[in-house]
Structures are given as structure tokens and as C-alpha cells.
Amino acid sequence: MDTLLIAADSALRTLFARPRAGEPSPARSLPAVDLSVEQRRLSSALMRVNHVGEVCAQGLYMAQSCVTRAPQLRSDLLAAAREETDHLAWTRERLDALGSRPSLLNPLWFAGAFAIGLVAARVSDQASLGFVVETERQVSAHLQGHLRRLPEADLPSRAIVDRMQRDEERHAAQAQAAGALPLPPPARWLMKAAAKIMTTTAHHI
Template identity: 50%
Template sequence: MTLDKLIIEFDKGLRTLLAPAQSARPLPGRNLPEAALSDADKQHAAALMRVNHVGEVCAQALYQGQALTARNPDTKAALDEAAREETEHLAWCEARITALGGRKSLLNPLWYSGALAMGMTAGALGDKWNLGFLAETERQVEAHLHGHLDSLPAADAKSRAVVEQMKQDEARHADTAVAHGGRALPKVVAGLMRAASKVMTATAYRV
């Protein structure tokens, strides 16, 4: 990797962790009224959106690592496009965390570093496994977001609109990865990914 490329990738990481994310698309649910939630419901919704924000931080790192080691230009383009939409998700989650009076995870640098290493490893295994890893990741995120729709306060229509749009985007990313030739991962690998995700979500809900 050239020095220029290394600087660019380092800058991406700093912007993900430190700079406010930007979205080309409008915030879903922007025209809906802010619900009058109890303190407990507001704290719960903010914690769930913090978990989602951590997921998007990890997505940025995963796609960055995968794109760095992808061999096929089409594969790299698919990863870059997904990363752009994940940046929008990052911005949406930040907006809801702020509106709900919450905070982002204190462990974001740790989550980012681990996800970047995983992404680079997946990319090094070859494009078909790289895309298969992307597809499995997105399917698990989609299922995770479905669970959040069940758990978010029913009155918090603004957060629910954000999560619903994210869920649709993640499903499309998974379909795109399969269409580009992604292979189904071994069940044991998918199971390990789910176990790691449970640890991350349980921790991010509180920290």
C-alpha cells in the first residue's frame, strides 16, 4: 500500500470515529412529530440507536477492510457503494441519539479496529468469500434491526422510520453481494459471527 493510500484510509477511520456523518438522503421520518416518551422509554430507544450506531461504525470498518483487499474492480465498487449508504445510516443514528438525549458508545475505537481487521481478513480470502461475508453480515444486521422494530417504543415513530429504512437497505446490500457471486459461508462461521454480534450489542447497549 502506498503512503498516499495509507493516509486516505487513516483519514476515513478518523472521520468515522470523530466527525459528524453526512447523509445525501433525507433523514427518514424527518416530518413526523417527536413522541412524548417517558424517561425510561427514551433511554431505551437511545440505547438501541447507540447499538445501531455501533453497527454502522463496524460496517464502515468492515467495508473499508474488504475494499482494501478486494481483487475485482466490480467487487470493490459494490463494497464502496454499500459503504456510502452505511455512512448515511451512521448519520441517521447519530441524529436520533442526539434527539433522544443519548450518547455514542465509548468503545467505538475498539469496535472499529476489530471490524477493520475482520474485513481485511475476509477480503484476503478472495472475492467470492469476501462477498459471501458481506451478504451474511447484512442478513444478520437485517434480522437484528427487525428485532429492534419489535423493541422500540411504539410511539417513537421517528426512530422506527430510521430503522425500517436501514433494514431495507441492508437487505438490498445482501442481495447485491449474492448477485456479484458471493458464496454462502459455512454454518460454523455464520454462527461465530452471530455470537460475536450478541456480545457487541449487549455491551454497546450499556457502554
């Protein structure tokens, strides 16, 4: 019952409340930029995908923190979730500034990530951490690809994505140091396939 209540609260806050960052957005100190229609459309699509990634991160970390019985691991997972809340707020702010919106399928993405997090965490804490490592590595590579695709003139979006990538790499390193087990190749392949479906869909919807 407690797990269900925590899941419901996390879902409501992630999907329907305005996220509040504990740290100001890296874009806040940068001046507004004048983008062409095509540049704005591209930046909006990429930042929507990044926002979906942060919705998924909330589902993943909350599910894992609900299952683990190790106090230190639970504390670490919740700390990572708080940092991901910053990312959630930053990407939402940037979408607003671009005149765009989040993905209409965010409830589906959150539910899927929460379910996967529960399954991974019930195997073992080490397997759960292995899932975190692989997820963060794939997200980091995905963000690096976005840095190559974002318009050079869109300095605010680029600043946000650059900071997010560095944070994701740190999360992966922390999970690895905490005793993560490597995921088998089929699991990594399935994760990449699922991520491809999510990013392609969120780019448009």
C-alpha cells in the same frame, strides 16, 4: 501503505467527524414525540447499538474495498459504504435528539470490523462477498428485533430502523448476486457470538 492511509482516513472520519448523509433522515419529516423516561432510555440504548452497527459497516466495507483488485466490486463496496454513511448519520442524529450519545467503545468496534474485513477479503472476493451476505442478513434480523422492541410512540426511531433494514436486505441480495460463497457454519456461529457481545456491550456503554 495506501491501505493503511485509507484505513486511517476512514477511521478518523467515522469515529471523530460528524457524519454527513447524502439523503435526509426518514425521521426528519416526522414530528417530535413525547417519550417517557423509560421509553427514552430504551430507544437510546437500541439506537446506540444500531449506530455501532454502522460504525462496524464502515470498517468492514472500507477494508474489503482496500483489498479487492476487481474494479467493479470495489465500486460496489464503496457505494454500499456511502449508504451506510447515511445510516451512520441518521442514527447519530437520532441519538442527539434523544439526548444520548454513541458507544464509548466505537474505536474498538471499528478496528475489529476492519480487521475481519481484511481477513475475509484476502481469502477471495467470493468469500468477502459471502461475509457481506451473512453480515447483512444478521443485521437485518437484528433490526427486525429492534422494531419489535422500540416503543410504538417513537415513530422517528422506528422510521429510521425500518429504512435501514430494507437497505441491509438489498445489500445482501446484491452481494449474493455478485457471486458470494456461503460461509461455513462455524464462521456463521462465530459471527453471531461476536455480534451478541457487541450488541450487549453497546447497549450500556
